[in-house]
Amino acid sequence: MTVSVATWNVNGIKARIDNLLTWLEESKPDIACLQEIKSVDENFPKARIEDLGYNVVTHGQKGFNGVAILSLLPIDEATPRLPGDDGDEQARFLEAVVSVEGGALRVCCLYLPNGNPVDSDKFPYKLSWMERLEAFARDRLALEEPLILAGDYNVIPMPEDARHPDEWVGDALYRPESRGAFRRLANLGMTDALRASSDADGLYTFWDYQAGAWQKNNGIRIDHLMLSPQAADRLSGVTIEKHVRGWEKPSDHVPVRIELT
């Protein structure tokens, strides 16, 4: 059987609910990981999404951040928070185990810290968060299960992942420390789904609202699905749903969707 899994930074669920419902009806991903819901759990429009057949789990906070996982398949477990720092109050991580035909699929929805400005405490927070993510991945990879780490990584992995890489030099999304941490995650044995399935050069997932970035295709690729070997072996397709950026009241990110067969 085929399982489809998508990730989308919606930039505010309240502002994006109509676009989200339109997209769900059109794309019908089995599992969708959402970031930047910017909502507490109680205000998340759960019922309208459940009406489309989805099970919904959220890990929200007031005003900022917040992640959610939607699944047409049963969610057996859902666990918020990235291990490694009990004092971290930011809602950026949600792990779920979903029942699929023939077993279980572990899906983690992550919203990695932006890290700018780099001379503030936000940059070391980003790097320590990435160290925690690497430790978490190492631990989960030992299970030798199909595993997907999907989300907004706020990392431009390579120059080919930006229309104008020179404009990003010095930015936390492109700093060598950030790219190195992303590479260490890959080097544990995780596959960047888009890189694996196609020539990713010139394919972007984010276009800033400012300065006509969308109209000029001045984009970057920062939304990624990283796959364990057991998931990567089943990868049969990847799609960047770019047309969603052209809708009314768009998010600045678009959905990225994979198929496992």
Place this chain on the structure above:
DNA sequence: ATGGTGGCTTGGCCA
């Protein structure tokens, strides 16, 4: 060009 745009909130932070 120290701006630009948008979301969540009511003064200002975050991206």
